[in-house]
Amino acid sequence: MIVVNRFRAGPGFDRELQPAIDILGAKPGCLGIELGLNLDDPELWVLVSRWENVGSYRRALGGFESKSVVVPLLSRAIDEPTAYASPEEVGENRPRGD
Template sequence: MLAISRFRTDDPGFEDMARPVVDWWAARPGCLGIDLVRNLDDPALWAMVGRWDNVGAYRRSFNGYEAKMLLTPLLSRAIDEPSAYLPPTELGDNQPRTL
């Protein structure tokens, strides 16, 4: 499973803000790896790309006080878009969710 969170920022301190989140997430159970990357053509566009064993491991990584305190300040700056991806063969019939 891939988790991709994109950010648009000109903040020169963004990388320093994101690095502890990347390091913390990399140590969570089920995280196969996570990278902080910057767009080649647009220097204000960043992404965190994580690879996870499964959706459950990714979602459980948000549990707990420490996760909330560390993840919320950074993820609140993410571009508002879906972030979780699976190969089509694992996803099945992908129906939009309704409220």
């Protein structure tokens, strides 16, 4: 499973994200985390994390350390869907509530 979080922030945002990256990267099921800065827009950042499954990602957001450091930073992300998986894993993709 892949999680893509985009942020609009100024220079140095990578330093703000580093504690969250460290915490998430140490969680069971985390397969890797990458941080990127947009080539055309210097205020557009992306945080991409790979997880064994959706459960490992959701569990990583629990606990005191994640709730006090990671969740507040993720709440600053651009409001859009963030979780992706292979089409075979997703199956028929229907919007929630249908």
